Amino acid sequence: MRLRLIRLDLPLKHIFTNYRREISTVRSLIVELEQDGLRGHGEACEDSFYGTTVEQIYSQLDSLRDRLEYYALADPLAFWRFLQPQLDGKTFAQCAIDCAAHDLWGKMKGKPIWKIWGLRRENLPLSSYSIGIDSFERIANRLADKPNWSVYRIKLGSSRDLETLKFLREKTTADFYVDVNGGWTLEKTLGMLKPMQDLGVKLLEQPLPPHDFEGMAKLKKEMKKKNIGIPVFADESWKTADDIEKCATVFDGINVKLLKCGGLTPVRPLIEKIRKLGLKVAAANTVESPIGAAATAQIASLVDYIGLDGPLQIDKKVGHSIRLDKGHIRYPDEGGTGVRAVFREKP
Numbered sequence: 001m002r003l004r005l006i007r008l009d010l011p012l013k014h015i016f017t018n019y020r021r022e023i024s025t026v027r028s029l030i031v032e033l034e035q036d037g038l039r040g041h042g043e044a045c046e047d048s049f050y051g052t053t054v055e056q057i058y059s060q061l062d063s064l065r066d067r068l069e070y071y072a073l074a075d076p077l078a079f080w081r082f083l084q085p086q087l088d089g090k091t092f093a094q095c096a097i098d099c100a101a102h103d104l105w106g107k108m109k110g111k112p113i114w115k116i117w118g119l120r121r122e123n124l125p126l127s128s129y130s131i132g133i134d135s136f137e138r139i140a141n142r143l144a145d146k147p148n149w150s151v152y153r154i155k156l157g158s159s160r161d162l163e164t165l166k167f168l169r170e171k172t173t174a175d176f177y178v179d180v181n182g183g184w185t186l187e188k189t190l191g192m193l194k195p196m197q198d199l200g201v202k203l204l205e206q207p208l209p210p211h212d213f214e215g216m217a218k219l220k221k222e223m224k225k226k227n228i229g230i231p232v233f234a235d236e237s238w239k240t241a242d243d244i245e246k247c248a249t250v251f252d253g254i255n256v257k258l259l260k261c262g263g264l265t266p267v268r269p270l271i272e273k274i275r276k277l278g279l280k281v282a283a284a285n286t287v288e289s290p291i292g293a294a295a296t297a298q299i300a301s302l303v304d305y306i307g308l309d310g311p312l313q314i315d316k317k318v319g320h321s322i323r324l325d326k327g328h329i330r331y332p333d334e335g336g337t338g339v340r341a342v343f344r345e346k347p
Contacts, residue, residue: 003033003065008027008029010316011025016130018157027045031096033073033100039341040104042096042098043291046092049236064086073105076098076105102264113298126150127309128305128309129151130152130309131154133164136163136164143171149327152177153284175201177204179235180205181236182210194228205255206255210237216251220250233280251279253279281303290339294337294338318341320340
């Protein structure tokens with residue numbers, strides 16, 4: 001099997017701001033696996049919060065070339081176990097090559113992964129569209145660029161959070177998911193609960209700093225006392241699967257990300273674990289190309305909420321896969337994850 005690693009800079013259509021950072025370009029690594037004339041693709045974007053760079057991911061995967069040269073892919077699970085000794089704990093690298101293996105495997109079988117797994121594509125959750133922290137004028141422009149979606153994912157964490165929600169509510173009847181990226185204090189969160197419920201917020205993600213489990217316990221207690229029915233999801237509070245049980249004590253759900261769990265092979269057992277703990281499940285890609293979004297789309301029927309809008313934020317053609325029709329997921333007829341790559345490597 002032939003391994004190819006492609007480093008790409010993905011410029012965004014607009015500067016995207018959340019509580020933790022401001023992004024104008026995403027640095028990404030694409031993995032291509034080729035066997036018998038077929039190619040499978042996976043992706044990993046660097047993320048400073050998790051201490052991961054493109055250079056690290058490249059080095060981790062490049063070290064596998066000799067092992068892969070004589071390997072013939074027949075089953076992604078066996079491939080995962082084959083690579084596990086060298087990639088254990090390196091979840092971004094694991095994700096990229098595991099998703100590439102699934103894409104290649106599905107193409108070999110001539111079927112999409114969701115169908116091979118016996119999953120469905122009816123009654124899927126609608127994908128949200130993300131709007132970053134910005135001026136009201138630019139927020140209005142983002143909304144006008146993607147009108148009539150059923151769900152918008154609103155990034156908050158500024159001094160104008162309530163005003164932002166009120167401004168958006170005047171312009172749309174859509175549901176709101178609020179993602180704070182750990183940017184609020186307990187006091188601010190408590191003050192936002194009733195206004196958020198009144199303004200149609202259906203999900204609250206990571207309101208408090210990642211390690212503030214004591215604050216989350218107090219928040220959960222106060223929400224029950226005030227009869228606030230907005231589910232609160234963990235994202236930054238879990239970095240590895242070992243953190244899930246602790247999160248279950250204070251959160252209502254987990255936002256699973258393929259990059260954090262290591263790809264498509266481990267994500268289904270992880271979702272089963274989350275369900276057994278009585279939690280809801282969301283899935284979201286970061287600001288990734290269609291390659292990353294296509295992999296996440298394979299588990300859409302297993303989750304309650306989903307966000308696949310990363311490719312819509314990027315001002316560069318790097319491939320084709322799923323489409324979003326005002327949040328409705330439209331799958332291609334391609335096998336695997338449905339990726340058709342048309343990118344050129346960064347010089």
